[in-house]
Amino acid sequence: MAERKAIPMETRLRLFSGASGHCQKPDCLEPLFPIEMGGDKHIAEMAHVIPHGQAGPRHEDRPDGNFDPDAFENLILLCPTCHTKIDKDPDSFPRNILLDWKENHLANLAAKQGIRTYDDRAEVRAAVAGIMAENKAIWSKFAPEHGSDFEYDPESEAAKGWSQRMRSVILPNHYRAQAIIKANLGLATEGERRTFAEYQEHVRGLSERHVCGVSGRAIRFPEAMEGLFS
Numbered sequence: 359m360a361e362r363k364a365i366p367m368e369t370r371l372r373l374f375s376g377a378s379g380h381c382q383k384p385d386c387l388e389p390l391f392p393i394e395m396g397g398d399k400h401i402a403e404m405a406h407v408i409p410h411g412q413a414g415p416r417h418e419d420r421p422d423g424n425f426d427p428d429a430f431e432n433l434i435l436l437c438p439t440c441h442t443k444i445d446k447d448p449d450s451f452p453r454n455i456l457l458d459w460k461e462n463h464l465a466n467l468a469a470k471q472g473i474r475t476y477d478d479r480a481e482v483r484a485a486v487a488g489i490m491a492e493n494k495a496i497w498s499k500f501a502p503e504h505g506s507d508f509e510y511d512p513e514s515e516a517a518k519g520w521s522q523r524m525r526s527v528i529l530p531n532h533y534r535a536q537a538i539i540k541a542n543l544g545l546a547t548e549g550e551r552r553t554f555a556e557y558q559e560h561v562r563g564l565s566e567r568h569v570c571g572v573s574g575r576a577i578r579f580p581e582a583m584e585g586l587f588s
């Protein structure tokens with residue numbers, strides 16, 4: 359549905375990173391950067407749980423007191439199909455159901471992706487290694503200036519190709535690797551936890567740049583990630 363005003367960038371970032379690139383309806387969980395679309399664009403829609411108006415879907419679920427419909431807490435990231443469903447049939451999708459989807463999204467996604475906790479470090483490493491290898495292969499082949507500071511012409515073909523791969527393959531891979539590592543942080547050393555924190559910051563910067571179009575300063579991929587769980 360039409361938005362009254364632009365959702366603040368900070369809110370969009372929180373939504374996109376919280377959704378890890380997938381629709382937040384638990385029986386959908388479709389990728390929001392479909393590979394079939396060449397990674398050109400995302401299909402994500404920021405859906406209001408409680409609408410702006412007095413007549414929109416779920417308006418009678420509006421909590422008392424001050425309420426900002428555009429706040430992070432009132433938005434959920436969905437594919438267009440699911441957005442239509444929840445707005446056409448609000449009785450089946452009341453506020454508490456939608457908030458519950460959002461609350462459990464990462465766990466739902468992890469279950470779908472077969473992410474689990476392992477008994478030993480070698481298994482975690484094996485689960486992450488293939489994902490990281492794919493990212494590295496794409497990076498070394500396509501990254502302009504090999505990931506230095508990306509001060510390239512964003513309209514160039516090379517830059518466009520890189521951005522497409524970033525959104526359709528690299529970022530989803532990163533989200534997935536993060537989920538695996540997070541689920542197994544109990545097996546990590548103190549130093550590895552610090553490396554992981556840096557890695558998350560790196561990915562956050564990439565999302566900021568490639569998903570939200572903010573030319574922020576992404577920190578570099580921490581080299582120590584190569585040795586994680588080894």
Ligand SMILES: [Zn+2]
Pocket residue numbers: 359360361404405406
């Ligand atoms: Zn809306």
Ligand SMILES: [Zn+2]
Pocket residue numbers: 381382383386387388436437438439440441
């Ligand atoms: Zn969906």
